[in-house]
Amino acid sequence: MSKYRIKYERSEDAKFISHLDLMRTMNRALRRAEAPLQYTQGFNPHSIMTVALPLSVGITSECEYLDITFKEDVHCKMFADKLNSVMPRGVRIIEIRNADDMRAFKYIDNAIYTATFTSDVAPDCKAFADMGEAVMLKKTKSGEKEEDIMPDIRNLNCESSGNTHTITMHINVGSSRNLKPELVMSAFEKFQGIKTEDLRIHRKTVFFNDGTEVF
Amino acid sequence: MNVKDKVYKILPKVSKPTRYIGNEYNSVHKNANDVDIRFAFCFPDLYEVGMSHLGLKILYHLLNSREDTWCERVFAPWVDMEEQMRENNIPLYGMESFDELKDFDFLGFTLQYEMSYTNILNMLDLAGIPKLQKDRTDGDPFVVMGGPCAYSSECLADFVDYYMLGEGEEVMMEVMDAYAQWKKSGAPREEYLRAVSKIEGVYVPSFYEIEYNEDGTVAAINTIDETVPKTVRKRVVEDLDKMFAPDEVIVPFMEVVHDRIMLEVFRGCIRGCRFCQAGMIYRPVREKSPATLVENAKNLLKSTGFEEISLSSLSTSDYRGLKELTDKLIDMTESECVSLSLPSLRLDSFSMDLMQKVQKVRKSSLTFAPEAGTQRMRDVINKGITEEDLMNASTMAFEGGYSSIKLYFMIGLPYETLDDVRGIGDLSKKVVDCYFKVDKEKRGKGLRVTTSVSSFVPKAFTPFQWARQNTMDELRAKQQALKENITDRKIKYNYHEAPVSVLEGVFARGDRRLSKVLLKAVERGIRLDGWSEVFDYDKWMGVFEECGIDPFFYTRERSFDEILPWDMIDVGVKKSFLIEEAKRAEQGIVTPNCREKCSACGAACFKGGVCYE
Ligand code: SF4
Ligand code: SF4
Numbered sequence A: 001m002s003k004y005r006i007k008y009e010r011s012e013d014a015k016f017i018s019h020l021d022l023m024r025t026m027n028r029a030l031r032r033a034e035a036p037l038q039y040t041q042g043f044n045p046h047s048i049m050t051v052a053l054p055l056s057v058g059i060t061s062e063c064e065y066l067d068i069t070f071k072e073d074v075h076c077k078m079f080a081d082k083l084n085s086v087m088p089r090g091v092r093i094i095e096i097r098n099a100d101d102m103r104a105f106k107y108i109d110n111a112i113y114t115a116t117f118t119s120d121v122a123p124d125c126k127a128f129a130d131m132g133e134a135v136m137l138k139k140t141k142s143g144e145k146e147e148d149i150m151p152d153i154r155n156l157n158c159e160s161s162g163n164t165h166t167i168t169m170h171i172n173v174g175s176s177r178n179l180k181p182e183l184v185m186s187a188f189e190k191f192q193g194i195k196t197e198d199l200r201i202h203r204k205t206v207f208f209n210d211g212t213e214v215f
Numbered sequence B: 001m002n003v004k005d006k007v008y009k010i011l012p013k014v015s016k017p018t019r020y021i022g023n024e025y026n027s028v029h030k031n032a033n034d035v036d037i038r039f040a041f042c043f044p045d046l047y048e049v050g051m052s053h054l055g056l057k058i059l060y061h062l063l064n065s066r067e068d069t070w071c072e073r074v075f076a077p078w079v080d081m082e083e084q085m086r087e088n089n090i091p092l093y094g095m096e097s098f099d100e101l102k103d104f105d106f107l108g109f110t111l112q113y114e115m116s117y118t119n120i121l122n123m124l125d126l127a128g129i130p131k132l133q134k135d136r137t138d139g140d141p142f143v144v145m146g147g148p149c150a151y152s153s154e155c156l157a158d159f160v161d162y163y164m165l166g167e168g169e170e171v172m173m174e175v176m177d178a179y180a181q182w183k184k185s186g187a188p189r190e191e192y193l194r195a196v197s198k199i200e201g202v203y204v205p206s207f208y209e210i211e212y213n214e215d216g217t218v219a220a221i222n223t224i225d226e227t228v229p230k231t232v233r234k235r236v237v238e239d240l241d242k243m244f245a246p247d248e249v250i251v252p253f254m255e256v257v258h259d260r261i262m263l264e265v266f267r268g269c270i271r272g273c274r275f276c277q278a279g280m281i282y283r284p285v286r287e288k289s290p291a292t293l294v295e296n297a298k299n300l301l302k303s304t305g306f307e308e309i310s311l312s313s314l315s316t317s318d319y320r321g322l323k324e325l326t327d328k329l330i331d332m333t334e335s336e337c338v339s340l341s342l343p344s345l346r347l348d349s350f351s352m353d354l355m356q357k358v359q360k361v362r363k364s365s366l367t368f369a370p371e372a373g374t375q376r377m378r379d380v381i382n383k384g385i386t387e388e389d390l391m392n393a394s395t396m397a398f399e400g401g402y403s404s405i406k407l408y409f410m411i412g413l414p415y416e417t418l419d420d421v422r423g424i425g426d427l428s429k430k431v432v433d434c435y436f437k438v439d440k441e442k443r444g445k446g447l448r449v450t451t452s453v454s455s456f457v458p459k460a461f462t463p464f465q466w467a468r469q470n471t472m473d474e475l476r477a478k479q480q481a482l483k484e485n486i487t488d489r490k491i492k493y494n495y496h497e498a499p500v501s502v503l504e505g506v507f508a509r510g511d512r513r514l515s516k517v518l519l520k521a522v523e524r525g526i527r528l529d530g531w532s533e534v535f536d537y538d539k540w541m542g543v544f545e546e547c548g549i550d551p552f553f554y555t556r557e558r559s560f561d562e563i564l565p566w567d568m569i570d571v572g573v574k575k576s577f578l579i580e581e582a583k584r585a586e587q588g589i590v591t592p593n594c595r596e597k598c599s600a601c602g603a604a605c606f607k608g609g610v611c612y613e
Helices: A021-032 A074-082 A125-130 A181-192 B003-013 B055-064 B079-087 B114-129 B150-153 B168-185 B189-197 B277-281 B289-304 B322-336 B349-358 B374-378 B389-398 B416-437 B472-485 B496-507 B513-522 B537-547 B575-587
Strands: A004-011 A049-051 A058-069 A089-096 A106-117 A136-138 A143-149 A151-163 A164-172 A197-208 B037-042 B070-075 B107-111 B141-146 B162-164 B208-212 B220-224 B261-264 B309-310 B339-341 B365-369 B404-411 B449-457 B491-495
Touching: A021 A049, A021 A089, A021 B289, A089 B208, A106 A181, A136 A181, A151 B537, A164 A181, A181 A197, B003 B079, B003 B168, B037 B055, B037 B168, B055 B070, B055 B107, B055 B168, B055 B261, B079 B114, B107 B114, B114 B162, B114 B496, B114 B513, B141 B168, B150 B277, B162 B168, B162 B189, B168 B189, B261 B289, B261 B491, B289 B309, B289 B322, B309 B322, B322 B339, B322 B349, B339 B349, B365 B389, B374 B416, B389 B416, B389 B496, B404 B472, B416 B449, B416 B472, B416 B491, B449 B472, B449 B496, B449 B575, B472 B491, B472 B496, B513 B537
Parallel strands: A058 A197, B037 B070, B037 B107, B107 B141, B141 B162, B261 B309, B309 B339, B365 B404, B404 B449, B449 B491
Antiparallel strands: A004 A058, A004 A089, A049 A058, A106 A164, A106 A197, A136 A143, A151 A164, B208 B220
């Protein structure tokens, strides 16, 4: 029995698929690729799959990860090709590695996102950071509460070309502290009066708490 | 901005956006420049309903197997999406290409139930295509229809270019061939309709004129000239083993109603229950061989990755190859960690065994459809189930560890009395008693009997097509009487709302004059009538009034010699047989099923299936 970590990309064509639907989609793709899936015992056998950092609907990503348990070993490169040949449009396998000795997803801690949009008003990252605090209404399991999101923003960078702007944000994500990039954008709307048009948020890199990239 | 960009912009604002994006595995993407025919398969309901429909899967892949054709899918948008589309001027589009429907050669609608008719007109409206057939001109797509309701949907006759009656696997290819030829010839639009009207199974309503009597009944059905056939006979595929059956089907992202492989084991039903339209219009029964099905199942599992296979037919227990098929499927599914589900089984010892074998999971509930509460009533409707059958089956189920049973009944049947209705309660109670007679050790815990009651709607091409439909008041009185008769707390009583049934009955036996009601209804914003949160009976009644049409004209009793609006259609089953059956119903005489004794219903004209077994 071996654990494998699959790195894949979700592009525009797949950005509206919900997290649960994507899990089902991956499961079926793995079955089509005749993966040696290890199933749980019992009444309702299912494969053993964990997804890192569920992606919100509407966001694209070039660094999605899932762990899957196989009952026998596979050749990573060959299996990745095979899996790619049975993937729906919009989801592409980037790499597969054996994950038996890898750090678990629960150690994921921060990530970099980009947000691209058009707006007449240009965002000003420095001014944003200089505010010192940015209190936003945050949705939690038990309802909504006001919270300062600034401590969870590690770095912000704004670039503009004409009225197209890109904000690159390095923020805390994961099981301990989780800031959503959408909320950062709402903060820009709130504090800088930016009305974003055609907003596209994209996940670029995911890091563990020791600062290393997942892979 | 192109349609796709516009759609992607509004999708964050709507619920379940995957309904509208396509791109699922096994969906077919071609280059529009490489094909001559663009076909939009339109399912007039939501994605999750349409994607559960076997006919869509078959015809989609069949059409796409043609090199000259690209078939795409279109579904009705939910309320929030429609609002966004209208607000942002987004036309209805094909899900694969995101091209607007105006660019297509065909819009093909499947008619599965009457309450989806308004969705069809609303979809045409969203597509910006003229709804009335006579208003469409060169460059507009042809609007074609098929499916079980096509035999008697005269209320849509003004909107459709032609209907394909019966099974589409063959006729669809023929009308496409004719189209390719016509397109090349550059002849006027009508020429294509002329050409297809000569193909068996194709009904072109604009070639027929209806005369009415003063009392509103049909006086005559005339063809516009001699070249048009007086009646159109449905198509059936004679040999299902040789028929096209896709070896791959689309794998939806979102969970749809039937999120699994559906194996169609046979078509038709031998039983002839008198209320049942499916039992008549799909005659004669034709089966696929277990070998064909196993092969198909193997290929589908490989191409889709689905984790469940379900057998599909009107009455699975009547499949003669059931044992062989299930033995082989169980072998196959066990090794691949696939589950097998077997709906529409009659509860006998064989099926109990079978279910024990395939159901490794928790024992779910079993269903049983006696349809009526008393033996007299079951004889009237020719439902060959006795009280003893039900008691035996229930006992068997409880002894096998089941503790939950669902019972399906109808009220509003012809010749029904309040005693028959109360009989439903009595029968449910007897099932409860059955449970307590079974050894405590054996039976499962927590008995639950669910009694579900729907309202009968008389349908065309059944022995009850002449019957009067119960009024809303009658149905409500019956629902109430039954409610009072069900006192046992172990019984959960469910019933369908009467107003939808009444309206369904109007359109099920309607004529062409109802087309203006449909037009007006859609103008008034009526659609999605199959969804109780949207359905609005009073709004409908307002529309009937505005149009000066009495809906209850269509739910009245009719005499055997009245010309019926669908008399130009021939489903194989003869009217004389239906009349005979209607008379036997009145006398409570049962008719044997096709395998016990052939009743010469007329379907033998198709030269195959059970009639020649
Ligand atoms: S068993 Fe009766 S109700 Fe069921 S499909 Fe056959 S004819 Fe219809
Ligand atoms: S002709 Fe006889 S066997 Fe054939 S469908 Fe009719 S009743 Fe059944």
